[in-house]
Amino acid sequence: MAEDPFADLKKRQREMWASFAPTATFTTPVAAKLVNFAQLKPGDEVLDVATGTGVVAITAARAGAKVSALDLTPELIEAARENGQVAGHEEITWSVGDAEQLPYPDATFDVVLSQFGHMFAPRPDVTIAEMRRVLKPGGRVAFATWPPEHLVGRMFALIGRHSPPPPGAAPPPQWGNPAIVTERLAPHFEAPFFGRAAMYFPALSIPHFRLFMERSIGPMQKLVESYASDPAKLAGLRGEFEALVAPYYVDNLMQQQFLLTRAQAR
Numbered sequence: 001m002a003e004d005p006f007a008d009l010k011k012r013q014r015e016m017w018a019s020f021a022p023t024a025t026f027t028t029p030v031a032a033k034l035v036n037f038a039q040l041k042p043g044d045e046v047l048d049v050a051t052g053t054g055v056v057a058i059t060a061a062r063a064g065a066k067v068s069a070l071d072l073t074p075e076l077i078e079a080a081r082e083n084g085q086v087a088g089h090e091e092i093t094w095s096v097g098d099a100e101q102l103p104y105p106d107a108t109f110d111v112v113l114s115q116f117g118h119m120f121a122p123r124p125d126v127t128i129a130e131m132r133r134v135l136k137p138g139g140r141v142a143f144a145t146w147p148p149e150h151l152v153g154r155m156f157a158l159i160g161r162h163s164p165p166p167p168g169a170a171p172p173p174q175w176g177n178p179a180i181v182t183e184r185l186a187p188h189f190e191a192p193f194f195g196r197a198a199m200y201f202p203a204l205s206i207p208h209f210r211l212f213m214e215r216s217i218g219p220m221q222k223l224v225e226s227y228a229s230d231p232a233k234l235a236g237l238r239g240e241f242e243a244l245v246a247p248y249y250v251d252n253l254m255q256q257q258f259l260l261t262r263a264q265a266r
């Protein structure tokens with residue numbers, strides 16, 4: 001098998017995302033929206049790509065689907081397995097793995113889901129081809145993704161300006177742009193259907209939100225760590241971050257929209 005040109009990036013991502021678990025409180029309500037939007041039927045074979053702590057996988061299992069889920073980060077798969085046990089869904093199959101190299105045979109699933117997950121795999125064409133490969137004929141994908149013009153998309157753009165990704169890696173928020181998503185899906189899927197919904201992060205103040213992101217969003221955490229010996233740079237980054245998120249802070253909530261995408265395989 002050819003060597004993965006993004007092996008180093010994925011190794012770094014595996015370390016970065018290990019602290020993500022507290023943020024899953026805020027992605028939990030989104031999981032219910034994605035599962036509804038995906039129109040799952042009881043008995044559907046479903047794959048959750050980049051499952052994190054398993055919020056989509058467990059919600060899909062509760063809707064009656066037979067669920068497999070994978071994530072790059074072993075610590076998160078451990079947390080997901082524990083969540084599955086607590087929720088009474090020991091039957092979910094959890095795997096450590098890469099969205100660009102799915103460890104499943106061709107034509108295994110009725111539905112492939114990904115919530116704020118596959119968007120971090122560096123090669124969209126490879127990821128989409130893999131998702132299509134593991135889908136049965138007529139199966140579908142459904143995604144929740146952060147658009148570039150909203151809070152999290154702009155936060156990842158800020159991180160990318162301070163700490164550029166390796167050449168050839170697609171910026172994650174492009175997965176929140178319907179025109180780009182349509183183009184990426186076109187080789188393997190019918191024209192997508194889009195929706196939008198809102199998500200909320202409770203926060204006592206803007207600095208509280210910044211601190212939370214610095215502690216639980218790996219790419220932000222690593223960037224802050226890398227500026228630890230340069231107070232001026234760190235203060236600049238924090239100032240930029242707080243100015244960026246301020247417009248989204250209403251009623252003690254960071255509020256933003258996300259994009260929903262659903263598309264049927266050709």
Ligand SMILES: C[S@@+](CC[C@H](N)C(=O)[O-])C[C@H]1O[C@@H](n2cnc3c(N)ncnc32)[C@H](O)[C@@H]1O
Nearest residue numbers: 017027050051052072073098099115117120121
């Ligand atoms: C923002 S978290 C979302 C987790 C979960 N889907 C949720 O909504 O709570 C992003 C996840 O993508 C995973 N990830 C990043 N790159 C990946 C890749 N190439 N393959 C599989 N998972 C990946 C990370 O380990 C992390 O769990």
